[in-house]
Amino acid sequence: MGREGWIQTDVWWRARYHLDATGPWPFPPGSVTHVFADNVIEHVPLDGARALLRHALQALEPGGRIRLTTPDVRRCAQVYLEGGEPAHAQLDAHRAAGARVEHSVDLLRGVFVEYGHRDGYAWDFDSLGAELDAAGFASIERRELEDSADPVLRGLESRVLPIDRATMLAIEARRP
DSSP states (O other): OOOTTOOOOBSSTTSSSBOOTTSOOSSOTTOEEEEEEESOGGGSOHHHHHHHHHHHHHHEEEEEEEEEEEEBHHHHHHHHHHOHHHHHHHHHHHHHTTOOOOSTTHHHHHHHTTTTGGGSOOBOHHHHHHHHHHHTOEEEEEEOTTOOSSGGGTTTTTTSOGGGGGGEEEEEEEOO
16 A cells, blocks of 8 residues: 555566666656665665665755665564564564474574575664765664654554564664
8 A cells, every 4th residue: 555645666577666776766866755665675785785775865855864674683683592482473473474483593594584585685773874874874863663753754664563573673864
């Protein structure tokens, strides 16, 4: 379901609006107010992620905002290391999604190998924040899922399962 005024793109060639996020974007420089990429950046290698951030910065108008959500390596590792009910719930969620789960390490393997992530890059706040900064973004901040100081960016991650909220990173930044 789309939001009014938004253009939803997808890398799938038959999508209504096809967009390879790592290739040139079809939007004129400074013509976009917001960019939201939900569980996208972890699917592309580091160089592709850097290209995505450069294209987003160029497309955004001054003051425009980007919001990215991705699995958070640090949070995933904490859940894995602490074990207990949160770890078991994560393993059950991976199992329910069709991933092979036999050992507790499958919590990490599920997040970083399954779901098409094996060809991408794994992120935490420090690494993604550093890449946003290097690309030229400002006001970089961690946000909780569905929370934002920008009303346009609130409530966007409603499709994320409740159990996955403990292991996700939401990060926002602004084009100066």
